[in-house]
Amino acid sequence: MSEPKTPRAQLRVGRLVKAHGLKGALKLELYTDDPDGRFVPGAAFTLQVPEASPWHGKTITVREFRWMNSHPVVFFDGVDDREGAETLVRAILWIDQDDTDEAPEPDAWYDHQLVGLDVVRDEQVVGRVVRVDHLPAQDLLIIRPVGDDDEREILVPFVKAIVPEVDVAAGRVVVTPPAGLFEELPKEPEQEPSEQESSEQEPSEADAADHRSSADDAAPHADAPEAPRAEG
Numbered sequence: 001m002s003e004p005k006t007p008r009a010q011l012r013v014g015r016l017v018k019a020h021g022l023k024g025a026l027k028l029e030l031y032t033d034d035p036d037g038r039f040v041p042g043a044a045f046t047l048q049v050p051e052a053s054p055w056h057g058k059t060i061t062v063r064e065f066r067w068m069n070s071h072p073v074v075f076f077d078g079v080d081d082r083e084g085a086e087t088l089v090r091a092i093l094w095i096d097q098d099d100t101d102e103a104p105e106p107d108a109w110y111d112h113q114l115v116g117l118d119v120v121r122d123e124q125v126v127g128r129v130v131r132v133d134h135l136p137a138q139d140l141l142i143i144r145p146v147g148d149d150d151e152r153e154i155l156v157p158f159v160k161a162i163v164p165e166v167d168v169a170a171g172r173v174v175v176t177p178p179a180g181l182f183e184e185l186p187k188e189p190e191q192e193p194s195e196q197e198s199s200e201q202e203p204s205e206a207d208a209a210d211h212r213s214s215a216d217d218a219a220p221h222a223d224a225p226e227a228p229r230a231e232g
Contacts, residue, residue: 010046010094011110012134013038019085020073026085028072031134035072038095039065048092055088092134109166118172119143119156126182127154129173141173145182154182 015029032038043062049055064075079085111132119127119141127143130153134140139158144151156162156175165174 010096010112012092013045013095014072014074014093015134016074016088016091016093018089019082020068022082023075024079024081024085025073025075026079026088028074030072036065039072039074041065043095045093045095047088048094049088049090053087053091055091060088060093109168113168114141114166114173116171117166117168120172120174121177121182125172126175132158156181 011032013030013032014035015031017027017029019025020027028035028039039062041062041064044059045062046059047053047055060079061077062074063077066073076088079088114129114132117129118125119129125146127145129141130144131142132139133142133155141156141158141163143154143156145154156177162177162181163173163175167173
């Protein structure tokens with residue numbers, strides 16, 4: 001009896017950004033250093049799309065790959081018009097990792113290398129990486145804090161300033177998050193207005209009386225005779 005095959009890790013190689021033209025083409029955001037080798041005709045990709053998408057759980061096959069005005073553009077089998085291409089916008093393309101694939105360049109890691117790593121802050125384990133989300137602006141490490149019963153998730157931008165060290169061999173990532181990312185900041189006590197501020201904001205009874213007197217002096221008296229009019 002043959003042993004069951006170990007599932008292969010998958011590599012994220014691209015993201016479909018927008019429809020291009022009327023014949024089903026899509027512009028690509030590349031996550032690979034070898035796009036011409038990855039997107040050859042016949043190459044098949046697993047799609048990461050929302051569950052509500054008609055493409056959920058499906059694979060897609062490259063029909064043609066080309067460069068247009070220095071932008072990578074791809075055509076897929078079964079996607080022949082702009083309407084079909086629009087249904088694939090924002091999909092992420094994954095491919096099985098080949099045993100001959102080279103390791104990623106320094107300071108770059110595959111998702112499967114990061115998931116499961118301990119998250120260390122000030123030499124204390126504060127959580128564990130449960131997944132990596134890839135957004136247009138940046139990647140996010142999704143971290144589950146230790147001892148958290150409600151399965152809360154913390155979204156940590158995967159940038160050098162906040163994640164200065166990734167040590168896959170040691171099974172950890174080091175984080176230096178800004179205040180408030182892992183814990184709630186204490187609320188500042190509300191300050192009561194000082195006596196001086198209160199006196200400036202609320203006029204005294206004497207000031208109110210003076211104000212009324214001034215107003216009475218300025219207004220004409222109801223019983224005062226009307227000033228004579230000049231005749232022309």
